[in-house]
Amino acid sequence: MTGSPVEWVEDRPAQSVRTCIGCRQREPSAELLRIVAQHRDTGSAGVAIVPDPRRRLPGRGAWLHPVSACLRSAERRRAFGRALRVSGNLDISALEQYLENRHEHS
Secondary structure, eight states: OOSOGGGGSOOOOOOOEEEBTTTOOEEEGGGSEEEEEEEOOTTSOSEEEEEOTTSOOSSOEEEEOSSHHHHHHHHHHTHHHHHHTOOSOEEOHHHHHHHHHHHHTO
């Protein structure tokens, strides 16, 4: 290995690394599910935590392994509110349903 340090670096595309809010492990973002908070209409109270598998929804996102163990851990640690910077009644039913349906189809 002679020459400049630039020659020593492998050519591979850079991947963003994110932290799962459930287990706190760092993984490439391709292995994690992005979640976002969506405020409900004025008629109902609370905030819905929804999956964003296409990573296109607006707003602050958080990352979670798409497994129920990480979901339960994040729920127990109350990590959703902190990671998404929301407070109040957080509804994770859409996220639970997404993970159940994903598990059935895999």
